Amino acid sequence: MSHQISMASEHRAEEADAGPPSSSSPPATVPEIDISCFAFPEKGSERCREEVVCQALAACTNLGFMNVVGHGVPQPIIGGLLEALSEFFRSSLEQKETCVPSSQNLTSRGYTHYKAEEVDVFLTRPRPRALREAFSFGPADHQNGRPFGTNTYPDFIPDFRPCIDAYYTEMERLEKVMLEIFTLALARASRQPLDPGYLQQQIQPNRGLMKAVWYPACEPSAKDVHLGAHSDWSPFTILLTTAAGLEVCVKSEEGVAQWRSVPVIPGAFTINVADLLACWSNDRFVSCVHRVANIVSNEPRISVPYFSTKIMPLDFVESAEKKVGCICAPGERPKYEPLSVRDYFKRNFDMYASKSGGTTVEVQKIGGAYDALQSI
Numbered sequence: 001m002s003h004q005i006s007m008a009s010e011h012r013a014e015e016a017d018a019g020p021p022s023s024s025s026p027p028a029t030v031p032e033i034d035i036s037c038f039a040f041p042e043k044g045s046e047r048c049r050e051e052v053v054c055q056a057l058a059a060c061t062n063l064g065f066m067n068v069v070g071h072g073v074p075q076p077i078i079g080g081l082l083e084a085l086s087e088f089f090r091s092s093l094e095q096k097e098t099c100v101p102s103s104q105n106l107t108s109r110g111y112t113h114y115k116a117e118e119v120d121v122f123l124t125r126p127r128p129r130a131l132r133e134a135f136s137f138g139p140a141d142h143q144n145g146r147p148f149g150t151n152t153y154p155d156f157i158p159d160f161r162p163c164i165d166a167y168y169t170e171m172e173r174l175e176k177v178m179l180e181i182f183t184l185a186l187a188r189a190s191r192q193p194l195d196p197g198y199l200q201q202q203i204q205p206n207r208g209l210m211k212a213v214w215y216p217a218c219e220p221s222a223k224d225v226h227l228g229a230h231s232d233w234s235p236f237t238i239l240l241t242t243a244a245g246l247e248v249c250v251k252s253e254e255g256v257a258q259w260r261s262v263p264v265i266p267g268a269f270t271i272n273v274a275d276l277l278a279c280w281s282n283d284r285f286v287s288c289v290h291r292v293a294n295i296v297s298n299e300p301r302i303s304v305p306y307f308s309t310k311i312m313p314l315d316f317v318e319s320a321e322k323k324v325g326c327i328c329a330p331g332e333r334p335k336y337e338p339l340s341v342r343d344y345f346k347r348n349f350d351m352y353a354s355k356s357g358g359t360t361v362e363v364q365k366i367g368g369a370y371d372a373l374q375s376i
């Protein structure tokens, strides 16, 4: 009998109901991992690589969250990005609205208004509106002659585009490095001889969605969170953030769900396993439910999640897509049938549509990943 695909977040919806928003939850155990021996392979020893793989495996099987340093993303590129974004989000609404793509129902890229997103694993009604605005980007270029759609850039900020494109290029490089580390961690855990490029080959030719997010400073409120509880859908996420606020849902030894804050380490990226990688790992890796709590600060907070593998080529052909089977240890039963990126997104969108009473297209917009399905 084939196994039902099920959403990792679905399993844990109850866990996520772990108490009211707070801005001061105790810290979660999020390991700091120096990946320089993978980011700069010419410098790394085999022993150092082994060590990193073990650290990553421990993180993936615990909370699925890690703070990664030694990634090689130049500080001026990060600084340039944050400056450009800050200038954009501080611009007038009228100016920002020039970056709403004209065919908005055909893309998740471009500007998204404050409170336009609804994110909540409970699918409660009404769902909490995210107290943030966003500006999303995909690849600036086509790849191997294949079209990937276009970005919108503001024309009222000089040098905006090079800042975004340089950062996106760095994210694609880091994504590849992390895919190698995750592949080796999976090979170790399952005792399977996987080629280091295995996961990279499976997700080809899809590319990442980079979503710049601005949480304006606001009064602490008793009932709203800045972003509702959810798990990410792509294989994994690379997050740059300027301030604390991200919380993960953990279970105590007594099995009680609690929110714990993710420490912010200057210069580090917070990287988390998301649903697809958890499925491909046969649930060895954890796609942890998380949220952004009330941020009590006079300063706005900027976050830039880069969701791996979310954008498919516009000339996508269903028959050519790769379905990835669970990576199992010898004798272990796969929990899921082979699953492609598109399968998973489509299934989630359909499920959200049926649970929320909306049409699939409305839900796709809410999910913010319309690009991933536009060629279906």
Ligand SMILES: O=C(O)CCC(=O)C(=O)O
Residues within 6 Å of the ligand: 213, 227, 232, 239, 241, 245, 246, 290, 291, 292, 303, 305
């Ligand atoms: O802003 C953050 O720190 C996290 C954002 C997030 O979890 C998301 O957009 O999926």
Ligand SMILES: [Fe+2]
Residues within 6 Å of the ligand: 230, 231, 232, 290
């Ligand atoms: Fe997230």
